[in-house]
Amino acid sequence: MTLRALKDAAITALVALGLFVPLVGLRTDVGPSGELVLRQRWGDVVILVALAFVGRLALLGWRGWRGDPKPASAARTEALRKAGLFVAPVLLGLAVLLPFIPGTGRYELDLGILVLTYVMLGWGLNIVVGLAGLLDLGYVAFYAVGAYSYALLATTFGLSFWICLPLAGLLAAFWGVLLGFPVLRLRGDYLAIVTLAFGEIIRVVLLNWVSLTNGPNGISGIPRPTFFGLTFSMSGEPDTFAGFFGIEPSPVHRVIFLYYLILGLALLTNWVSIRLRRQPLGRAWEALREDEIACRALGINVTTTKLTAFALGAMFAGIAGSFFATRQGFISPESFTFIESAIILAIVVLGGMGSQIGIAIAALVMIGGFEVFRDLDEWRMLVFGGAMVLIMVARPRGLVGHRTPSVVLRERRAIGAEHVAEGHG
Amino acid sequence: MATPILETDTLTMRFGGLVAVDAVTFTAQRDDITAIIGPNGAGKTTLFNCITGFYRPTGGALRLFRDGAPVELHHLAGHRIARAGVARTFQNIRLFPGMTALENLLVAQHNTLMASTGFGIGALLGAPRYRRAQKAAIAKAVHWLEVTDLLARADDPAGALPYGQQRRLEIARAMCTDPLLLCLDEPAAGLNPRESEELSALLRMIRDGGCSILLIEHDMGVVMGISDRIVVLDHGRKIADGTPGEVRADPRVIAAYLGEGDEGEDAA
Ligand SMILES: Nc1ncnc2c1ncn2[C@@H]1O[C@H](COP(=O)(O)OP(=O)(O)OP(=O)(O)O)[C@@H](O)[C@H]1O
Ligand SMILES: [Mg+2]
Numbered sequence: 001m002t003l004r005a006l007k008d009a010a011i012t013a014l015v016a017l018g019l020f021v022p023l024v025g026l027r028t029d030v031g032p033s034g035e036l037v038l039r040q041r042w043g044d045v046v047i048l049v050a051l052a053f054v055g056r057l058a059l060l061g062w063r064g065w066r067g068d069p070k071p072a073s074a075a076r077t078e079a080l081r082k083a084g085l086f087v088a089p090v091l092l093g094l095a096v097l098l099p100f101i102p103g104t105g106r107y108e109l110d111l112g113i114l115v116l117t118y119v120m121l122g123w124g125l126n127i128v129v130g131l132a133g134l135l136d137l138g139y140v141a142f143y144a145v146g147a148y149s150y151a152l153l154a155t156t157f158g159l160s161f162w163i164c165l166p167l168a169g170l171l172a173a174f175w176g177v178l179l180g181f182p183v184l185r186l187r188g189d190y191l192a193i194v195t196l197a198f199g200e201i202i203r204v205v206l207l208n209w210v211s212l213t214n215g216p217n218g219i220s221g222i223p224r225p226t227f228f229g230l231t232f233s234m235s236g237e238p239d240t241f242a243g244f245f246g247i248e249p250s251p252v253h254r255v256i257f258l259y260y261l262i263l264g265l266a267l268l269t270n271w272v273s274i275r276l277r278r279q280p281l282g283r284a285w286e287a288l289r290e291d292e293i294a295c296r297a298l299g300i301n302v303t304t305t306k307l308t309a310f311a312l313g314a315m316f317a318g319i320a321g322s323f324f325a326t327r328q329g330f331i332s333p334e335s336f337t338f339i340e341s342a343i344i345l346a347i348v349v350l351g352g353m354g355s356q357i358g359i360a361i362a363a364l365v366m367i368g369g370f371e372v373f374r375d376l377d378e379w380r381m382l383v384f385g386g387a388m389v390l391i392m393v394a395r396p397r398g399l400v401g402h403r404t405p406s407v408v409l410r411e412r413r414a415i416g417a418e419h420v421a422e423g424h425g
Numbered sequence: 426m427a428t429p430i431l432e433t434d435t436l437t438m439r440f441g442g443l444v445a446v447d448a449v450t451f452t453a454q455r456d457d458i459t460a461i462i463g464p465n466g467a468g469k470t471t472l473f474n475c476i477t478g479f480y481r482p483t484g485g486a487l488r489l490f491r492d493g494a495p496v497e498l499h500h501l502a503g504h505r506i507a508r509a510g511v512a513r514t515f516q517n518i519r520l521f522p523g524m525t526a527l528e529n530l531l532v533a534q535h536n537t538l539m540a541s542t543g544f545g546i547g548a549l550l551g552a553p554r555y556r557r558a559q560k561a562a563i564a565k566a567v568h569w570l571e572v573t574d575l576l577a578r579a580d581d582p583a584g585a586l587p588y589g590q591q592r593r594l595e596i597a598r599a600m601c602t603d604p605l606l607l608c609l610d611e612p613a614a615g616l617n618p619r620e621s622e623e624l625s626a627l628l629r630m631i632r633d634g635g636c637s638i639l640l641i642e643h644d645m646g647v648v649m650g651i652s653d654r655i656v657v658l659d660h661g662r663k664i665a666d667g668t669p670g671e672v673r674a675d676p677r678v679i680a681a682y683l684g685e686g687d688e689g690e691d692a693a
Contacts, residue, residue, distance in 0.1 A: 279555075280531075280538035283524075287532040290521035297477060297519075298533045298602055299507030405525045409567070409579040419584035420523030 005064070009056040016052035020045045077402045081414035084400060088357045091364075095263055099256045109255045113262055113327065115367045117320055120266035122347040122359040124316030127273055129345065130353035131282060132309035133289025133422060134184070135192040138199025139344055141179075142172040142314035144206060144336035146321025151219040151331055152212070161225040165322050172318020173311040180310040184303060199341055206333040218332025225326045227257055258327050265323060269316045270356055276312075278406045285309050286354075286406070290421045343367075350391055352398030353422065361399060429490050430455040430606055430637040431476070431511075436485035438471050438661075445471040447661035448485065453606070453654070455490070458628060458638045460648045463658035464681065469641045470516055472658070473608050476639070477513045478503035491605060508536060512604035514595045516611050516641075522584025526575055526594055529583050530566035533601035538562055569597035573627065589620045596627065606637050613644040625651050649673070657681070 025045040031037040098104055098112055121143065128136045149168040153159045159167075183194050206213045213219065224232065230241040232254035241253055276282040284305045287295050296302055325331050343366070351362030366384070373380050395401060401417030431453040438446040445468045453459040461469050474480040476487060478501060487498040489509055496509050521529050531538070541558035570576045573593040578586055583594055592612055599607055609628075613621045625647050632638055642648045648655065648669070655672040657665040659681040665672050672678055 280535050280542060283528060283532050284535050284539075286524060287521050287535075290523055291519050293479070294515070294519040294521065295532070296479075296503045297507055297513050297515075298535065298598070299504050300532070300535050301504045403523055405528060405580060407527060407531060407563070408525070409527055409563075409576075411580060413580055415523055415525070415582040416585075419582040 005057060005060040008060060009053050012056040013049050013053040016049045017045070020048045024048060077414045077416045080400065081402060081404060084355075084357045087361075091357070091360060099259060106252060106255060109252070109259050111368065111371055113255070113259050114371070115364055116259070116262040116266050117324060118344065118347060118363040118367045119360050120262065120269050120320045121317060121344045122351065122363050123266065123269040123273055123356060124313050124320065125344050125348050126313075126354065126356070126359055127276075127285070127316070128309050128313035129348050130355070130359075131273075131277065131289065132285040132306060134306060134309065135188065136195045136310075136313070137192050137338075137341055137345065138195035138197070138202075139313070139317055140336050140338070140340040141199040141202040142176060142317035143321040143324070143340065144202055144333075145172045145175050145314075146318030147325040147331050147336070148206065148213060148219070148321075149318065150322030150325045151222045154223045154326075155219060155221060158223075161223065161322075161326055165319060168322035169315040169319040172321065173315035176311040176314025177307055180307045184306045184310065196338070196341075199336075199338060203333050203336050206336070213333075216332060216334075218330055218334070219325075220330040222325050222329050222331065224254065224329060225258070225261065232257065258323075262320075262323055262327075265319055269319075272312075272316075274356065281305070281308060283406055346388060350388060350398055352395075352400035352402075352417075354403055354420070355398070355400035358398055358400030428455045428493075429453065430457075431490070431639065432488045432495075433472075433476070434486040434488070436472070436475060436487060437483050438468070438475055438480055439483045444661050446475065446482075446658075449658065449661070449663045450485075451656045451663060451666055453637060453639055455637050456632060456635065457653040458632050458640055458651050460640045460642060460652035460655045461658060462642065462645075462648060462655060466660075467658040468661040469658055470610055471661075473513060473610055473639075473641065475499075476506075477511055477608060478506035489606065507602060510603075510605035511608065512599035512602045512606070513608040514592075514599055514610055514612060516614070518588075518591050518595055520583040520591055520595055520598070523582060525580050526570065526583055526586070527563070527566055527579045529594060529598050530569060530601045531562055533598045534562045534565065536602075565601060566597075569600050572630070573597045574623075588615050589617070592616065592624075593627070596631075600631065600636070604636055606639060607631060608639045608641075610641045611643060612640070613642055613647045616644075618646075621647055 025041055027039045027041060028036045029039050094101075095112075095116070099109060121139070125136065125139045128134050128139070146168040149171045150161070150164045153164045153167060154161070179195075179198050183191060183198075186194055207216055209215070226232075227241045230239060230244050232251075233240050241257075273282075277286070284295065284300050285308075287298075287300070288302065288305055292302055295305075324335070328335075347362045347366055348359055350366070351359035369387075370380065370384065373383065376383060391399070397417035397420070401420070402414040403417075403420045404414055405412060429452045433449055433451055435448040435450055436446055437444065437448050447468075449468075449472065451459075461472065463469055471480065475482045476498065478498065482499050485499070488495040489498050489511060490496075491510060498506050498509065498511070501509065521532060524532070538555075538558055541555050543552060543555070567576065567579070570579055573596065575586075575590060575594055575597065578590060583591065586594060592615070596607075596609065596612065612628075613624055616624060621644060628638060628640070628651055640648070640652065652669055655665075655667065655669055656663060657672060657675075657678050664681055665675045665678045667675070
């Protein structure tokens with residue numbers, strides 16, 4: 001046992017050595033007179049390799065001590081479900097009250113808006129990935145479509161935010177259907193690759209179609225949202241928010257308004273997902289994730305069912321996109337890179353595919369944590385990568401891996417993660 | 426009595442050079458249990474996959490007689506065949522393991538339920554029409570859970586049920602689509618003798634309820650006990666077709682099938 005572990009750790013160290021010699025051991029720097037000099041850092045390599053060796057040994061030791069991981073017992077799954085019932089209202093209450101909690105300033109509200117945007121995106125993508133089991137790596141494309149739809153409609157035609165919001169959602173859904181039609185015949189990895197490419201294509205088009213999108217310079221001067229026609233300007237006129245309600249004008253009003261706006265939109269996403277999950281359409285999505293062939297044998301039109309999931313997910317991304325545009329006042333293709341898709345997908349997977357509360361917590365921890373640890377600079381990515389790996393090792397099905405039945409005859413009991421399928425595309 | 430429910434006409438399915446189903450012509454009568462037997466690899470499952478639209482036949486025709494008028498199944502997409510009234514179970518069970526038994530049966534009623542949702546909007550807002558449809562769907566599911574003796578497991582995930590119960594749940598799920606023709610691929614495989622007895626009783630009950638059955642089975646006790654008619658395949662060809670008594674006495678069947686019967690039954 002110990003010998004095996006030592007051998008295993010030695011192999012790990014060897015692999016680490018092979019990796020770190022070129023990556024860390026050799027480094028080119030610009031010398032004093034502008035020429036390249038090769039610097040050797042063998043000390044660092046030794047430290048890293050030793051770390052890999054010790055780390056692997058510790059991991060093996062821990063595994064041996066803990067024994068084989070067993071699926072969470074029914075009782076534990078059940079306890080977790082009950083805890084979720086309790087945590088969800090608390091989190092919701094906190095979210096609603098946040099602007100009034102003493103000590104909440106501009107920074108906290110901005111962070112709250114950011115987190116809620118990702119919560120909404122996570123819930124939207126959850127329809128596609130978590131419920132229907134379709135791996136979509138290009139989700140940010142629909143976010144971009146929504147953002148540009150609002151920006152262009154508002155700056156060219158002067159349409160108001162409240163008209164553009166549903167329009168942006170519909171346009172994104174339309175693109176979702178357009179992409180979905182040819183693509184949804186593909187399964188698993190192939191679907192993932194094509195959606196990934198689609199996300200990049202949209203970004204490249206936005207970059208290069210300069211006459212429409214202004215290319216890399218982006219679109220600026222996007223109208224800010226109004227409170228049912230009342231603007232948030234500082235002038236205090238009767239047609240502004242502050243003037244109408246007779247309060248002191250303050251820049252925080254707009255931030256609070258934006259905060260509640262995204263909270264409302266996120267909750268709408270949540271409400272629709274939860275309602276749909278208990279209905280034939282949502283059940284068909286989950287059935288599709290579990291077994292597509294059985295669905296076909298039951299007379300379910302697999303293509304249209306997948307398309308509705310794709311379109312609905314895209315719609316919520318589009319709505320979130322137009323919120324993003326109105327909040328920033330400026331958008332450019334920079335904001336819609338692949339890393340955004342990856343972050344949203346990570347939120348869904350880490351939170352537990354299909355679980356609303358799990359995704360909310362994952363978004364809070366990931367996005368909030370990302371901001372809070374800003375001081376760590378480049379170590380931030382490393383810390384988060386490590387944290388994600390740890391979560392996936394400890395809870396391979398995400399924070400909340402169990403599934404709650406959509407309909408019950410007698411008593412509602414959670415379904416353990418070991419039974420629930422991830423879907424194959 | 427003798428009105429047909431399903432007719433295959435020189436049905437052929439080729440995989441490259443292999444002819445898995447070779448010009449098979451037979452008729453299944455309404456309100457009958459028609460068994461399809463044959464040694465391993467005879468092409469029984471392939472025949473089912475053609476009937477239920479998972480494979481597009483290379484040649485020949487398939488007709489389902491719905492209210493007397495024939496429906497040409499070989500032209501329809503898979504999900505349309507199911508909607509036309511052909512339900513099936515799979516040789517290797519295909520339930521939705523992460524969903525409860527009740528949910529499995531509700532997914533089977535997707536199309537009727539969807540029709541009542543008003544493009545999802547009505548259901549989203551809780552329209553009464555949808556609520557009534559949902560109630561009726563649950564009632565039907567409960568009926569089939571009762572019939573298959575699974576009512577106590579209604580809220581358990583299908584993946585957690587023991588093997589025999591999973592087999593029964595798959596039959597219940599197929600029945601929830603209100604089929605005219607139920608196609609069962611080796612429903613007795615892996616069952617103990619008592620469960621096989623119960624299965625025979627269940628299948629008789631389904632037939633007497635007005636649903637014709639097409640049955641692939643290796644368990645000769647079940648086949649001979651409940652079949653009204655037996656079709657025998659060997660290497661993709663139909664080699665016999667008749668009542669259980671006739672088939673049992675047919676020398677070609679004895680040569681092709683019962684000769685290898687020991688092996689076949691062991692494998693099952
Ligand atoms: N998709 C396929 N591609 C190629 N060959 C196939 C395919 N499906 C089935 N076959 C071949 O067709 C023949 C018939 O297979 P089939 O599964 O229909 O037999 P079966 O009668 O159901 O046998 P069993 O009793 O073992 O279930 C076999 O030789 C099989 O290898
Ligand atoms: Mg077979």
